Amino acid sequence: MRKILFLLTVVAALGLVAFAADIPQDKQVLQFKTMMGTVTFNHAAHAKAAPNGCVDCHHKTRAGETPKPCSACHDKKKADGKKLKLKDAVHKNCWDCHKKNLDAGKKGGPVKKDCKVCHVKKKK
Numbered sequence: 001m002r003k004i005l006f007l008l009t010v011v012a013a014l015g016l017v018a019f020a021a022d023i024p025q026d027k028q029v030l031q032f033k034t035m036m037g038t039v040t041f042n043h044a045a046h047a048k049a050a051p052n053g054c055v056d057c058h059h060k061t062r063a064g065e066t067p068k069p070c071s072a073c074h075d076k077k078k079a080d081g082k083k084l085k086l087k088d089a090v091h092k093n094c095w096d097c098h099k100k101n102l103d104a105g106k107k108g109g110p111v112k113k114d115c116k117v118c119h120v121k122k123k124k
C-alpha cells in the first residue's frame, strides 16, 4: 500500500512538471523592434524575479497554461473598453511594476520618462 501511494505521488509530481509552463528556449530574451528603436527584455530573468511568476504579466493565463501573446487580446491599433491597446497595455505592465518597486526602495527598471533606456536605436 505504501509503495502504491509513493508511486502515485511520483506520477502526480511528474504530471505537474510536464504541465507547468516554461519559457521556450527561443524566448528567454525578447526583442521588440519598434519605430522608436529596439527594446531588449530579459524574459527569463523577469519570470524568475516576478513575485507571482508568469501571471504578473500574462494576467489572463491559468496556472500551467502556455501564455498567449498580448496581441491575442490587445489590439495594435485601438483600445476596446478596459482592454488597452497593445502598446499601452505593455507599457503599463512594465512601468507600473518598476515604479512600485522603486517607490518602495527596491530594485526596479525603467519608468515612463526613460523612453530611451528601453528603446535603443542602433548606432550608424
Ligand code: HEC
Pocket (backbone or CB within 6 Å): 032, 033, 034, 035, 036, 039, 041, 070, 086, 087, 090, 091, 094, 095, 109, 110, 111, 112, 113, 114, 115, 116, 118, 119
Ligand atoms: C520599460 C521599457 C519601456 C519604456 C520605459 C518605454 N517603452 Fe515604449 N515600448 C516598450 C515595449 C516592450 C514595446 C513593444 C510593445 C509591443 O509591441 O508589444 C514598446 C512600444 C512602443 C511604441 C510602439 C511602437 C511600434 O512600432 O509599434 C511606441 C510608439 C513607444 N513604445 C513609445 C514610447 C515612449 C514615447 C516612451 C517614453 C515616454 C516609451 N515608449 C517608454 C517598452 C518601453
Ligand code: HEC
Pocket (backbone or CB within 6 Å): 021, 022, 023, 024, 027, 030, 043, 046, 047, 050, 053, 054, 055, 056, 057, 058, 066, 067, 068, 069, 070, 071, 090
Ligand atoms: C515581466 C513580464 C513577464 C513575465 C513575468 C513573463 N512573461 Fe512571458 N512574455 C512577456 C511579454 C511582454 C511577452 C511578449 C508578448 C507579445 O509578443 O505579445 C511574452 C511572451 C511569452 C510567450 C510567447 C507567446 C507567443 O506565442 O508569442 C510565452 C510562451 C511566454 N511569454 C511564457 C511565459 C512563461 C511560461 C512565464 C513564467 C515562467 C512568463 N512568460 C513570464 C512578459 C512576461
Ligand code: HEC
Pocket (backbone or CB within 6 Å): 057, 058, 059, 060, 068, 069, 070, 071, 072, 073, 074, 082, 083, 084, 088, 089, 090, 092, 093
Ligand atoms: C486572453 C486575453 C488577454 C491577454 C492574452 C492579455 N490581456 Fe491584458 N487585458 C485583457 C482584458 C479583458 C483586460 C481588461 C481588464 C480586465 O479584464 O482585467 C486587460 C487589461 C490589461 C491591462 C490594464 C489592467 C488595469 O490595471 O487597468 C494591462 C496593463 C494589461 N491588460 C496588460 C497585458 C499584457 C502585458 C499582456 C501580455 C503579457 C496581456 N495583457 C495579455 C485581456 C488579455
Ligand code: HEC
Pocket (backbone or CB within 6 Å): 039, 040, 041, 042, 045, 046, 049, 050, 051, 056, 057, 090, 093, 094, 095, 097, 098, 101, 107, 108, 109, 110, 117, 118
Ligand atoms: C513584476 C514586476 C516587473 C514587470 C512587470 C516588469 N519588470 Fe522589468 N524589472 C523588474 C525588476 C525587479 C527589475 C530590476 C532587476 C535588477 O536590477 O536586478 C527590472 C529591470 C528591468 C530592466 C533593466 C535591467 C535589465 O534587465 O536590462 C529593463 C530593461 C526592464 N526591466 C524591462 C522591462 C520591460 C520591457 C517590461 C515589460 C514588458 C518589464 N520590465 C516588466 C520588474 C518588473
